[in-house]
Amino acid sequence: MFLLVFISFLGCKDQKQNPALASLNLLRGDLQLCGNGQFGDVSFSESCSYETRVTFNLAIALLHSFEYTEAEKAFVQVIDQDPECAMAYWGVAMSIYHGLWAPPPNTVLEKGSKLLEVAAKLPKSKKAEQYLGAIGAFYEDWETVDNQTRKERYAKKMGVMYNANSDDTEVAVFYALALRASAVPTDKTYKIQREAGQILEVLFEKEPNHPGIAHYIIHSYDYPELAELGLTTARRYAEIAPNSAHAQHMPSHIFTRLGLWEESINTNISSASSATCYAESIAPGAHWDEEVHAMGYLVYSYLQIGDNENALEQYNYLKSFEEVFPPNFKIAYTAAAIPARIAIENKNWEEAAAIELPKNLGLAWESFPWQKSILHFTRAMGAIHTKDLDAAENELNTLKSFQNELIEMNDAYKANQVGIQIKMAEGWLALAKGNKEEALSLMETAVIMESITSKHPVTPGEVVPADELFADMLLTMNKPQQALDAYELNLQRRPNRFNGIYGAAIAAKQSGNQEKANHYFNQLIELTKDSNSKRPEVAEAKKFIHQS
Structure with a gap:
């Protein structure tokens, strides 16, 4: 159960709004945070006036858990209270730059560029100059330079800053995030991800309640080959920022990689609940993309334990939605994937x-x-x-x-x-x-x-998965031993997939490998023991074990 908390920070200064900001559609209003406002502990040294420090640190904590809307509102509160705070303009530019997600649209890039133009004219410390210069490398020439190149430029600038300020936690955290965001998905060595993860792991020992450190460790290790490295952190992050829907969801990235379906289900139920609370506060009757995102992971996890009933319940719930916000790529992906998964997995x-x-x-x-x-x-x-x-x-x-x-x-x-x-x-x-x-x-x-x-x-x-579908084909073509090899490769990459385990059991049975058939059928029974699964494959597994 989440309680909505409205937080309004009243400024001590009566400053007029900078006319250069009038056309930027900056987000304003009371911060609407579910729960009691726990988003982890941060202490940012470049937060300008003393009066805005609490607001600025909350904005940073929100930013670290990708609570982008409320983070922008908090940074804008700092701007309205202290228009000379250059780092608050940096904060808004960071809140609209979603480096790990889809490339930002032109309207966002234009907004970020104009914010940085305003900040460039303000007095600032050397470190603030470095922060602004680094994110400026991403926004610069956005009309002619591609997104990946600009992300790499940003990471390089943050690297220079990190080398000059390696003892500054926030510099290190933002550098690690910039590194991770610059990684290309075709690099299967994960060199950049490992480098980011190693920086963050050292920091996490010193600051175990820092939301960004935990969050970005998970993103750095969100791969089958690396996921085990992120498990301890995944089990910690939701406790660090219990009022963030995204923080409640993120551990499931690691849980999914490792086939820990019950843990994924539990953390996504919490995430969806938090997201629902937030949606009710700003758009009653509508549904926030974080809720939909959590539902996608819930359906995937339910299907892997053979729980069609709960998977279908989520799908029917999605079909009841009349309004979602913002209507973005995450919602489109989940809306397409949920019915597809239900049909194909079964x-x-x-x-x-x-x-x-x-x-x-x-x-x-x-x-x-x-x-x-x-x-x-x-x-x-x-x-x-x-x-x-x-x-x-x-x-x-x-x-x-x-x-x-x-x-x-x-x-x-x-x-x-x-x-x-x-x-x-x-x-x-x-x-x-x-x-x-x-x-x-x-x-x-x-x-x-x-x-x-x-x-x-x-x-x-x-x-x-392609290798699971390849194994299905081999089984269809009466090549059970080759199918078993393919299923087992699939299970190495994607542990505890329902159809992967069942396919391996059938392939082992057909190839005369009684020991492996027993192993995989027992594994399927264990996988589904708490789900009351009505999948026929489970009944087949129990019958086989009973007769063997």
Whole structure:
């Protein structure tokens, strides 16, 4: 149960608003925080006047948990109370720069640039000059320089600042975040992520209640190969910032990587509750994107323990929404992924073939080709398995059009994600046409493409992993030993996936490996023991163990 707290900071100065800010649509108003305002402990040395210090530190704490709207409002309160505080303008520029998420739109880049122009004319300390110069490297030339290059410029500037101020916690934290944001998803060495994580781990020993340190450790290790490094921190972060919906959600990134489904469910229930409280305070009847985001992870986790009932409850709840805010890529992803996952995870191919985009959320779907591709990939797989090959061809053509659109948008990562979907659908279509060698070749390509690309931070995981779908194909082609090898590789990368465990059990059984069949069927029973699962696979597992 969350209690909404309204916090208003009254200034001691009666300053007139800077006319240069009039056109920037700065967010103002009382801070609306659920709970008792616990967002962790920070102490920022460049917070200008003494009177604004409490407000500034709260703004920093909110920023560290990606509570961007309230962070901006808090920084603007500082500006209104102390218009000469250059770092408050930096704070707003940081609050609208979401480095780990989608590239900001032009309106945000223009706003950030104008804020920094105002700050440039104000008196400031050397350290404030460095902070402003660093984020300025991101906003500079935004009309002509791509987002990745600008993120790398920002990280490089923060690196120079960090080397000159390595004993300053906030400098180190913001440098680590800038580093992590600059990492490209195709670098599977995770060199940058490891470097960021190591900086933060040292800091966490000294400041175990700092929200940014814990948060960014999780983001640095949000990969199957690194997730174990972030587990202790993941279990701590929600306690550090208990009133942040995002802080309640973030541990599930690590829990998902490690297949800790009950922990993921619990933390996302808390996140959704906090997000609902916040939404009721500013837009009664509407739903905040943090709630929807948590629901996406909830559905994924429920499906992995065979709990269709709760997964469907979340989906039906989503379908009841009449208004969401802001209508962004996170909401579009979740709205597309939830019904797709439910259909594919249950291999309900009739449902998959008929799946539709949600109409109730007010999303401009034409702006989200990657998210739309999830639905069309699901329809393609449904059509293939229900023998409607013409429909499957049509869905493939739609997927290829989305890939071309993303290429034209210079979004290589998402274009590649759609490309993986295309290869998987082409592979299964080839199999449906009797072209077995071509089918295997296409699926092997999809597996390779996926193995060298990291997942997007917004997702709990692929709608269906390519190597798991490859294993399914091998099993369909009566190659159980090869299928078992593929399933086991999939489970190394994605522990405790329901279909991965079940597939491994069936492959082991068909290849005559009684020991492994027992192991995986028992694992499936253990995985689902608290979910009252009605999945037929669970009944099959229990029957097998009983008879063996």
